[in-house]
Amino acid sequence: MRAITLIPGKQGTLGVTEVPEPEPKAGQLLVQGLALGICGTDRELNSGEYGWPRAEPMILGHESLGRVLRAPEGSAYSPGDLVVGVVRRPDPEPCPACARGEFDMCRNGGYTERGIKELDGYGSERWVVEAGYAIKIDPALGELGVLVEPASVVAKAWEHIEAIGARAWFGPQNVLVTGAGPIGLLAALLAKQRGLDVHVLDRATDGIKPALVADLGGTYHAGDGIESVGFKPDIIVEATGAAQLVVEAMLNNAAAGIVCLTGVSSGGRLIRMDAGQINRDIVLENDVVFGSVNANLRHYRAAAAALTKADHDWLSRLITRRLPLDQAPAAFEPGDHVKVVINLES
Numbered sequence: 441m442r443a444i445t446l447i448p449g450k451q452g453t454l455g456v457t458e459v460p461e462p463e464p465k466a467g468q469l470l471v472q473g474l475a476l477g478i479c480g481t482d483r484e485l486n487s488g489e490y491g492w493p494r495a496e497p498m499i500l501g502h503e504s505l506g507r508v509l510r511a512p513e514g515s516a517y518s519p520g521d522l523v524v525g526v527v528r529r530p531d532p533e534p535c536p537a538c539a540r541g542e543f544d545m546c547r548n549g550g551y552t553e554r555g556i557k558e559l560d561g562y563g564s565e566r567w568v569v570e571a572g573y574a575i576k577i578d579p580a581l582g583e584l585g586v587l588v589e590p591a592s593v594v595a596k597a598w599e600h601i602e603a604i605g606a607r608a609w610f611g612p613q614n615v616l617v618t619g620a621g622p623i624g625l626l627a628a629l630l631a632k633q634r635g636l637d638v639h640v641l642d643r644a645t646d647g648i649k650p651a652l653v654a655d656l657g658g659t660y661h662a663g664d665g666i667e668s669v670g671f672k673p674d675i676i677v678e679a680t681g682a683a684q685l686v687v688e689a690m691l692n693n694a695a696a697g698i699v700c701l702t703g704v705s706s707g708g709r710l711i712r713m714d715a716g717q718i719n720r721d722i723v724l725e726n727d728v729v730f731g732s733v734n735a736n737l738r739h740y741r742a743a744a745a746a747l748t749k750a751d752h753d754w755l756s757r758l759i760t761r762r763l764p765l766d767q768a769p770a771a772f773e774p775g776d777h778v779k780v781v782i783n784l785e786s
């Protein structure tokens with residue numbers, strides 16, 4: 441069968457290659473791959489900036505969607521079910537967080553990840569997954585199930601924002617999302633589902649991003665700086681990783697503001713900042729700035745539920761490029777796409 445493979449840490453090794461058919465072990469599902477989403481992590485793996493060494497090439501892909509071909513006797517799955525595979529697995533000798541199923545909060549870095557860290561991913565015509573790490577998708581969601589993994593990252597971020605807010609009286613009115621990529625737009629969707637006044641800041645002045653935010657009932661701000669939005673948000677979800685925006689988010693939030701950082705910055709870019717002023721602002725306003733990454737089973741289920749009740753036409757517009765498997769390398773070309781999805785059945 442065909443798969444998207446690369447050698448982690450080595451640029452220029454990505455290709456569509458022939459690999460052996462996967463053999464499900466006890467407790468595993470055999471799945472027909474349907475769709476695979478490509479994100480910034482995949483691009484970093486392709487460029488060799490990120491990745492863990494392996495003797496064999498690795499099958500890429502962690503934003504999955506597939507259809508069950510074979511399920512273990514007595515499992516909750518049947519052939520034909522749509523499923524998404526969870527990305528992370530706990531470390532073999534679990535840390536206290538992993539031992540409690542909170543592997544998204546792993547304390548020792550010993551976790552593994554499908555298609556990212558040590559384990560083969562979901563970018564192949566067929567794949568296997570442990571039944572306990574498969575998330576059943578409502579058939580009504582169809583192809584849009586491929587958005588469950590990025591949405592799970594956002595569902596976790598929102599769960600943690602609400603947990604932090606619950607430390608005291610909490611009545612947020614508005615949220616600013618910085619960056620109108622897939623994570624930013626899905627964060628905006630989940631904010632809207634919470635009844636918040638949603639604002640999104642991005643550099644794009646035209647194209648689909650302003651339209652998607654408007655159609656969600658949000659306010660789009662084209663620009664570079666958080667001050668330009670004209671108010672101090674109760675919550676900021678930073679989804680670009682741009683150092684300047686990270687610093688501005690810490691300084692330009694409402695009192696008792698919550699800043700959730702979800703973007704991964706590339707190091708080495710220095711900007712001038714007044715650490716004393718940032719500290720003063722955070723202390724005197726009881727602000728919380730926190731980072732959020734990955735997702736556990738609870739967040740995948742929350743994400744699947746959130747997408748199922750969302751406007752499916754709107755979700756479908758997030759997928760701005762669809763490629764057949766043989767053209768998978770084109771997904772890594774620079775471009776102005778929101779979400780690129782590879783059809784694993786073509």
Ligand SMILES: [Zn+2]
Nearest residue numbers: 535538546547
């Ligand atoms: Zn752990």
